[in-house]
Amino acid sequence: MTLKLYNTLTKQKESFKPRDAGKVSMYVCGPTTYNFIHLGNARPLIVFDTVRRYLEYRGFEVNYVQNFTDIDDKIINRALEEKTDALSLAAKYIEEYFRDSRALGVREATVHPKVSEHIPEIIEMIKGLIAKGYAYVVEGDVYYSVKKFAGYGKLSGRSLDDMQAGARVEVDERKQDPMDFALWKSAKPGEPSWNSPWGPGRPGWHIECSVMSLTYLGESFDIHGGGFDLIFPHHENEIAQSEAYSDGRPVARYWMHNGFITVNQEKMSKSLGNFFTVREILAKYNPEVVRFFMLSTHYRSPLDFHDGKLEESQKALERLKNTLASVEAVLKGWPGPHPGQDDLTPLSQAGKEAAARFQEAMDDDFNTALAAAALFELAREINTYISNLKGQALSLEDGAALDQARGTLLRLGKVLGLFEQTQVIAAGDDGLTDGLMELIISIRQEARVNKDWATADKIRDELGKLGVVMEDTPQGVRWKRRN
RNA sequence: GGCGGCGUGGCGAAGUGGUAACGCAACGGUCUGCAAAACCGAUAUCCGUCGGUUCGAUUCCGACCGCCGCCUCCA
Numbered sequence: 001m002t003l004k005l006y007n008t009l010t011k012q013k014e015s016f017k018p019r020d021a022g023k024v025s026m027y028v029c030g031p032t033t034y035n036f037i038h039l040g041n042a043r044p045l046i047v048f049d050t051v052r053r054y055l056e057y058r059g060f061e062v063n064y065v066q067n068f069t070d071i072d073d074k075i076i077n078r079a080l081e082e083k084t085d086a087l088s089l090a091a092k093y094i095e096e097y098f099r100d101s102r103a104l105g106v107r108e109a110t111v112h113p114k115v116s117e118h119i120p121e122i123i124e125m126i127k128g129l130i131a132k133g134y135a136y137v138v139e140g141d142v143y144y145s146v147k148k149f150a151g152y153g154k155l156s157g158r159s160l161d162d163m164q165a166g167a168r169v170e171v172d173e174r175k176q177d178p179m180d181f182a183l184w185k186s187a188k189p190g191e192p193s194w195n196s197p198w199g200p201g202r203p204g205w206h207i208e209c210s211v212m213s214l215t216y217l218g219e220s221f222d223i224h225g226g227g228f229d230l231i232f233p234h235h236e237n238e239i240a241q242s243e244a245y246s247d248g249r250p251v252a253r254y255w256m257h258n259g260f261i262t263v264n265q266e267k268m269s270k271s272l273g274n275f276f277t278v279r280e281i282l283a284k285y286n287p288e289v290v291r292f293f294m295l296s297t298h299y300r301s302p303l304d305f306h307d308g309k310l311e312e313s314q315k316a317l318e319r320l321k322n323t324l325a326s327v328e329a330v331l332k333g334w335p336g337p338h339p340g341q342d343d344l345t346p347l348s349q350a351g352k353e354a355a356a357r358f359q360e361a362m363d364d365d366f367n368t369a370l371a372a373a374a375l376f377e378l379a380r381e382i383n384t385y386i387s388n389l390k391g392q393a394l395s396l397e398d399g400a401a402l403d404q405a406r407g408t409l410l411r412l413g414k415v416l417g418l419f420e421q422t423q424v425i426a427a428g429d430d431g432l433t434d435g436l437m438e439l440i441i442s443i444r445q446e447a448r449v450n451k452d453w454a455t456a457d458k459i460r461d462e463l464g465k466l467g468v469v470m471e472d473t474p475q476g477v478r479w480k481r482r483n
Numbered sequence: 484g485g486c487g488g489c490g491u492g493g494c495g496a497a498g499u500g501g502u503a504a505c506g507c508a509a510c511g512g513u514c515u516g517c518a519a520a521a522c523c524g525a526u527a528u529c530c531g532u533c534g535g536u537u538c539g540a541u542u543c544c545g546a547c548c549g550c551c552g553c554c555u556c557c558a
Contacts, residue, residue: 037558038558045558047558158487161485162484228488228558229558231487232486258558265550267552269556269557296496302488302489302552319520326521369497370496372506373496373497376505376506377505383522384522386522388522448516456517472517472519473519
């Protein structure tokens with residue numbers, strides 16, 4: 001089986017063949033850091049982090065680059081409001097960004113380059129574009145001439161004529177064509193700026209990605225990712241810049257774009273004001289719940305958000321965690337695997353099938369929803385197996401089978417970024433909690449032996465009010481914190 | 484106006500040219516002192532509407548209806 005992915009450029013699924021055998025170079029557009037990220041911003045983070053994890057699972061070595069736009073108009077304006085300077089404001093929100101992304105289980109990229117630290121390279125590329133005749137200077141600004149680039153519009157599937165008909169933006173008279181865009185913007189008084197051959201100023205929005213991807217990944221790297229709304233104009237312009245600069249050689253081999261998070265079917269965006277920050281959501285939900293929610297729909301489809309969705313994801317995820325906890329409990333006292341105990345039971349088969357289905361799903365353009373189904377199917381097999389033990393003593397074979405199945409479930413879940421942060425076993429945060437719980441459980445068990453149901457139930461009910469769930473399973477008493 | 488996407492059981496969501504995964508909810512049963520968890524079982528004659536192609540379409544084609552996105556900063 002080969003990995004297939006949908007390429008926005010060709011509008012079809014293609015077999016993935018990396019530029020360099022065994023290695024994947026990947027660039028994902030990062031945030032403009034002028035405030036906290038919201039759930040919509042988090043989708044590409046989680047989606048492409050999962051893509052990366054799966055590529056690694058498939059044995060590729062992944063070089064993952066995600067930039068920070070730490071200088072632009074929004075940052076400058078925000079800095080003025082907060083009476084600080086642009087770069088320190090950006091630095092602050094880069095910190096905040098990492099707090100959120102880490103919480104969501106998003107691994108750090110191999111490199112996180114910042115625009116402000118690549119000004120010389122940016123100036124170089126702009127000079128090159130001017131030299132090749134693709135850009136022109138007007139009063140300290142530099143513009144890219146879209147008409148000079150024959151392939152303009154190939155990613156977004158539109159022609160310059162169509163767009164001009166629909167354009168309703170104020171046209172800057174100094175531009176040769178209304179669609180021309182800025183590579184370099186001259187600084188107004190008081191604005192942060194860098195010296196350049198065209199006078200003090202700062203880079204336009206699009207040039208940074210061309211420069212950074214080229215710097216860190218080279219020409220024709222493998223995967224370029226981002227949200228749907230970046231297709232035009234950002235990625236279109238990036239192609240125009242990079243390919244003009246490198247004499248027509250493609251920027252990236254595959255372009256991937258994730259769909260939006262919507263609220264009441266409308267795009268979640270800062271301008272509409274219908275957004276939820278990652279920060280506020282994580283105050284209420286386990287990060288893995290958010291992750292599971294994001295991955296329960298295919299990445300290219302829109303994903304509608306409301307609290308009920310997270311509740312549902314939470315319960316679904318709990319099912320998986322309950323299974324892991326059950327295995328854990330059953331395996332208590334099991335001496336460990338012995339050689340030669342593979343493939344002894346139907347459960348081993350089930351594990352293999354689940355892994356195969358998982359891979360097949362992920363190979364098909366990262367179908368995480370289908371991949372998750374494989375997890376649930378395996379969980380049911382495990383539960384059934386445990387259920388059939390009926391509390392009897394565990395044989396070595398049973399132990400081996402369960403241990404193996406559990407390993408598969410964990411391994412596959414981790415590709416989706418699940419089961420990493422929360423302890424699978426419902427356990428406390430320190431030894432004290434565990435010790436106290438053991439004590440409480442033994443007292444309650446005594447009451448149960450004495451058929452003192454009132455006391456037993458009171459303990460369970462009161463613990464419930466404190467957020468601790470107690471279950472009397474055939475494998476013994478189990479407790480966990482709710483959520 | 485141009486370009487693109489979506490419409491599957493109560494909800495969410497996969498999917499296939501030969502009659503529909505998975506999760507949540509609800510229902511019946513098993514287990515349990517009772518619960519919870521878990522297991523078993525029945526639930527979509529049907530995949531927006533209308534046509535067409537086909538032996539056969541939810542899946543292909545066309546029209547229509549509805550919703551959404553991009554074309555301007557936006558993940």
